[in-house]
Amino acid sequence: MFDYKEIERTIKDNNLLFQKIEDADKECLIQRLYDTFVVGNPRALWLSFKYIPYSIDCNREDPYWHLLDIIDKNRVLYFIIDYWNKDFVIYKAKMSDIHIFIGDCEGLDEFYLMTSDFMELYSITDHDDLLHIDVRKNKKISD
Known part of the structure; x- marks a missing residue:
């Protein structure tokens, strides 16, 4: 069972x-995440991105x-766990530690990895899709 x-x-x-x-700090980070990558307040962030995500096969x-x-194992990222579409649990860590966590945490199925410069977002959905957005490269979805 996935819980705190x-x-x-x-x-x-x-x-x-x-x-x-x-x-x-968490509130500011969530606001930055929404301002940069998300339109509105969707149930799952990946349902309403501002950019067309690149789907990684x-x-x-x-x-x-x-x-x-x-993702380089030494890269430091914000690890954003979508907690039952109600809350976010956020950590800053190296990708190698995040990878160990993902492999051992029972029930984890939807999370986001955001670069510390807020330029890139990786989204792992509950459908096992791996999506990537780089605000410098991805096309913005027109309003």
Whole structure:
């Protein structure tokens, strides 16, 4: 069962160096995420992106198995967990630690990885799609 305790267990059991983003910092980060990538307030962010996302082919496998081929393991990202379409749990961490977390956290099925410069967003959907947006390259969806 995926819940806050499972998130905490995964971090603790794997000794992951995760910096939790909370309170005002979390609110600012979520606002920046929406301002940059999302139109409105959809149930799932990927349903209403401002840009046409690039769909990364994972050969019908779980995107988890391809993340380290696509994102450098030393890259520091915001790891944004969509918590039952009600809340976001956000950490800042290296991709290598995020990858360990994803592999061990039971029930995790929808999350986002945002670069610290707010230029790129990776979206792993509950349909096992791996989507990528780079605001410098992707075409904006016209209003």
